[in-house]
Amino acid sequence: DEILDGLGRPGVTPCPTIAxxxxxxxxxxxxxxxxxxxHMSLAGFDVSYTPSISIGLNFPIMLSIIALIGGCYYFIRKRI
Structure with missing residues (x-):
């Protein structure tokens, strides 16, 4: 409610609500x-593993933004 002002609903299935x-x-x-x-351990997955490093989404998003800015700068300089 705070993010979408009450316009969204939690996804329960992969089907959209209009389907x-x-x-x-x-x-x-x-x-x-x-x-x-x-449930994962009962299914045979090894759940004792913990990742040694966690970069989350911040690094890939920031890298994408930098690449986009660099590409725009390159093409603008190429036109001038």
Missing amino acids: TVFNNSLEPFEYNRDLALE
Whole structure:
């Protein structure tokens, strides 16, 4: 509600709400990391691994912005 001013809804299925196969009776799952890890370990995944470095999305986004600015600068200089 704070981000979309009440215009959005949580995604429960991969189908959009306007699709004919969308099921209005489904409720979203609550976020539970421990339960997710338990289900993954029961499925045979090794959940003991933790990444040694976490750069998140900040680095790729910043790198993309720098590349975009550099490309724009290059093409503008090429036209002059």
